[in-house]
Amino acid sequence: MDPLTVHKALANPARMQFLRWLKTPAEYFDESAYLRQGLGFHIGVCVGDIQARSGLSQSVVSGYLQTLKDAGLLESERIGKWTYYRRNEQTVAAYAAYVRDEL
Numbered sequence: 161m162d163p164l165t166v167h168k169a170l171a172n173p174a175r176m177q178f179l180r181w182l183k184t185p186a187e188y189f190d191e192s193a194y195l196r197q198g199l200g201f202h203i204g205v206c207v208g209d210i211q212a213r214s215g216l217s218q219s220v221v222s223g224y225l226q227t228l229k230d231a232g233l234l235e236s237e238r239i240g241k242w243t244y245y246r247r248n249e250q251t252v253a254a255y256a257a258y259v260r261d262e263l
Contacts, residue, residue: 165231169233174214199239233255
């Protein structure tokens with residue numbers, strides 16, 4: 161975990177919002193379509209659902225998600241033609257500990 165990279169990734173309100181949504185996805189997204197496919201939020205949330213909720217263009221959302229992934233804050237999984245994102249709780253916890261203990 162590189163604290164500066166994480167800090168830069170969190171310096172955007174939309175990226176921060178994505179992390180909040182992915183912390184408790186059931187509060188923000190409908191899981192029924194996932195369950196019908198034999199999936200659940202444990203796999204993550206589809207980029208299309210994040211894009212629809214955010215109102216941002218698909219390319220902007222994809223770029224923001226990639227920034228969060230590059231910082232280690234997200235993990236992704238591709239299933240068929242869809243990509244699903246979930247939080248990397250280990251990195252989130254490591255960054256929180258860094259802020260608590262080092263700053």
